[in-house]
Amino acid sequence: MYRAFFVLLDIDAIDSACASSPLISRNRFNLLSFYDADHGPHDGSDLRAWLDAVLAEHGVTLAGGRVRLLAMPRVLGYGFNPISLYYAEHADGTLRALVAEVHNTFGEHHVYVLHDDGRPMDWRAARDKAKQFHVSPFFDRSGTYRFHVMPPEARVGLGIRLYDEAGGLRIATTVSGRRQPLSTRSIAIAACRVPLMTLKVTAAIHWQALKLWWRGARFHTRPEPRRPNRS
Numbered sequence: 001m002y003r004a005f006f007v008l009l010d011i012d013a014i015d016s017a018c019a020s021s022p023l024i025s026r027n028r029f030n031l032l033s034f035y036d037a038d039h040g041p042h043d044g045s046d047l048r049a050w051l052d053a054v055l056a057e058h059g060v061t062l063a064g065g066r067v068r069l070l071a072m073p074r075v076l077g078y079g080f081n082p083i084s085l086y087y088a089e090h091a092d093g094t095l096r097a098l099v100a101e102v103h104n105t106f107g108e109h110h111v112y113v114l115h116d117d118g119r120p121m122d123w124r125a126a127r128d129k130a131k132q133f134h135v136s137p138f139f140d141r142s143g144t145y146r147f148h149v150m151p152p153e154a155r156v157g158l159g160i161r162l163y164d165e166a167g168g169l170r171i172a173t174t175v176s177g178r179r180q181p182l183s184t185r186s187i188a189i190a191a192c193r194v195p196l197m198t199l200k201v202t203a204a205i206h207w208q209a210l211k212l213w214w215r216g217a218r219f220h221t222r223p224e225p226r227r228p229n230r231s
Contacts, residue, residue: 004072004197005190006175007182008152009034011047011067011086021184023191024073032187033074039084039101042109051086054111054230055097060118063091070156075191075198080105082201083175085149085158094120098127098149100160104135105202111230114147123151131162132231143170154179 007024009017014034018024024032027044037044040051051067071084086099098114098121110133115121127147134141143164150157158175180186194200 002201003194004175004201005194006070006156006177007032007034007073008068008070008156008179011051011069017182020182021187023184023187024182029077031076031191033077033079034071035074035079038074038079038081039069039071051088051099054099054113055088055115057230058097058113058115058117060088060097060113060115061090062088062096065089065091065093065096068152070152070158072198072201075196078196078198080198080202083158083160087149087152090120095123095151096121098147100147102133102135104133106134108133108225109229110225112145112147113230123149129231133225133229139170152179 007017014026018026018034022030024030024034026034027036035044036047040047047069048067052062055062066089068087069084070087072079072081081101081103083103084101086097086101087095088097088099090096096115096118100112100114101109102112103109112129112132114127114129127149129145129147131141131143131145139162143162146161146163148157148159148161156175156177156179159173161172162170164170180190191197
């Protein structure tokens with residue numbers, strides 16, 4: 001188990017969220033920073049336009065509804081997000097899509113779009129997606145992810161399990177935490193409790209890989225990313 005913290009931002013109101021404290025900024029260096037180029041199209045362009053286009057490819061329309069992004073911020077300029085999650089709601093307040101953006105340590109990313117063909121989604125239902133993206137050299141690109149997501153209310157929760165083609169569990173990952181208002185106090189406390197958090201996340205990933213290698217785990221060469229990089 002590793003300690004970490006995330007920010008939950010309305011992607012149409014990132015500037016106002018970052019204005020809540022002098023310790024967080026958008027697209028510039030600070031204790032915590034949110035850089036548009038770390039997410040979505042990864043070119044710094046408008047996140048909302050990108051997400052609406054991705055959802056339209058899957059027959060999902062939000063009619064201007066709210067989209068919130070759960071992601072790790074950069075800490076002192078360094079950032080790495082193993083996974084970012086977009087909660088996409090219709091204007092009527094119902095959940096219409098969950099978009100999981102997965103990153104690996106090679107600078108690559110893949111987007112998994114979870115939806116019910118534009119219909120309102122049940123938060124309680126698990127969602128399955130075929131694995132399409134190389135994350136670890138100790139797992140090949142086969143298998144199926146099962147996503148369990150809690151509504152981001154008093155607590156935030158995300159569970160991901162990877163099953164092999166025979167239905168056997170290969171790995172399970174959970175993110176769970178209590179929500180706090182974004183403020184100077186909450187940022188300072190989080191940064192003190194988990195100093196250099198994003199650097200530690202990257203170091204922990206490599207440390208786990210080293211231990212697996214030492215134990216003789218099978219090594220898989222990194223394949224070329226699939227295109228398009230969303231499914």
